[in-house]
Amino acid sequence: MSTPLVDGIADGSIKIDSPEAFSSIIEHYPNDPDLLCLYADLLTRKDFKASAGEFYEKATKIFTDSGKLIQAIISKACKWRLSRPNHEEIDSFFSSIQNANKNQYPFNDFFNNLFRSEKLHLMLSLENVVFPAKTIIKKAGEIEDALFFVISGELKESFYQLLEHREKHQKQPMRILRENDHFGQVYPYTKEIKSPSFVEAITRVQLAKLSQAHLKKLSKKYPPIEQAIITLCNIRSKNGNPGSEIKIRNSNRYPIKVDMKVDVLSVENTEAEFTFSGYSKDLSVTGVGFVLNESSKEIREKLGSIMEANEKRKIRSVFYRANISISISGELVRMQEIVENGRRTIVLGIQFEKMPPNLQGLLFSAAKIFSISETSS
DSSP: OOOHHHHHHHHTSSOOOOHHHHHHHHHHOTTOHHHHHHHHHHHHHTTOHHHHHHHHHHHHHHHHHTTOHHHHHHHHHHHHHHSOOOHHHHHHHHHHHHHTOOSOOHHHHHHHTSOHHHHHHHHHHOEEEEEOTTOEEEOTTSBOOEEEEEEESOEEEEEOOOGGGOOSOOOOOEEEEOTTOEEOOOOSTTSOOBOOEEEEESSOEEEEEEEHHHHHHHHHHOHHHHHHHHHHHHHHHHTTOTTOOOOOOSOOOBOEEOEEEEEEEOSSSSSEEEEEEEEEEEEOSSEEEEEESOOOHHHHHHHHHHHHTTOOOEEEEEEEETTEEEEEEEEEEEEEEEEETTEEEEEEEEEEOOOOHHHHHHHHHHHHHHOSEEOOO
16 A cells, blocks of 8 residues: 555655664555565664565565566565575575466566576676666666666666767657666677667666676576576567667587587488587587597598588487486587597587577586586686
């Protein structure tokens, strides 16, 4: 129930620094999750961490039950920063978030398609930021350094064609950003991207912020996060980001060495015409560079003729260690003769069949477990 008192506390115009005074207000509004979070924030500042955790937890449940998943994630992250969760609590929360995802908002899908460790590190990197009305969040021409998700409030985003890209006068488009929208261009990480838009808060706004620096570190450790960011950027572009063209790399390759067996299937059927043993030279979410342990002149000639004829050969790739393995289908797209460890051999470029982000995460998790020697990229 909205009242001038509750609205004033929520928008920051009324400040309460006494836990006792705030507690009496909570007694009248025990089911307002925003107030519960603000009270928990105050308790945290006063170093009443155990009590703060309880109120963050109450807010999390109300947010989850009402389908406000990003708010639930933020409040749960606040609690977990105060006290380390156990595996059971982590799994229970992620299961409830998955089951409550009825609206299929971009952030919800972005988050739910990741694996547990990826979700955990991502949510702990989210920063909860609040701006009063009429605050300029970012200006056109500034270097982008963060991705923002709108938790509450409204913002106006106006797009501009930057001077160095302008060919003719264009009308400046505008859109209103509301709950569950997102803005900010942080990908590719290696490129400085000038903001094509001016974003200003119309009302008081609460945002979840992911800095480019944090995302870059997370993506290096958890490559599926990078793929999820690429997907999110593509969704933003398709949903109308006028005046901006985002060029996105398909994927980064990581030097992960894993024992492999590869079947090159016959054109006529699914039987293996050739079977090779070897290891991965580099791995990405879209493919692998496979180095053969042995390659005779006859094998090189036969594979060379397949490539020259542009035959669409299906591939069955198996990554393994001891008696554990994972198999992925794909297609042979490249062949290159190399010198590896002082010997002449072949590296085959294999493109995987398209996989959802959760299976990409499974591949990388397995690869790290199976890896012979892992080199940082």
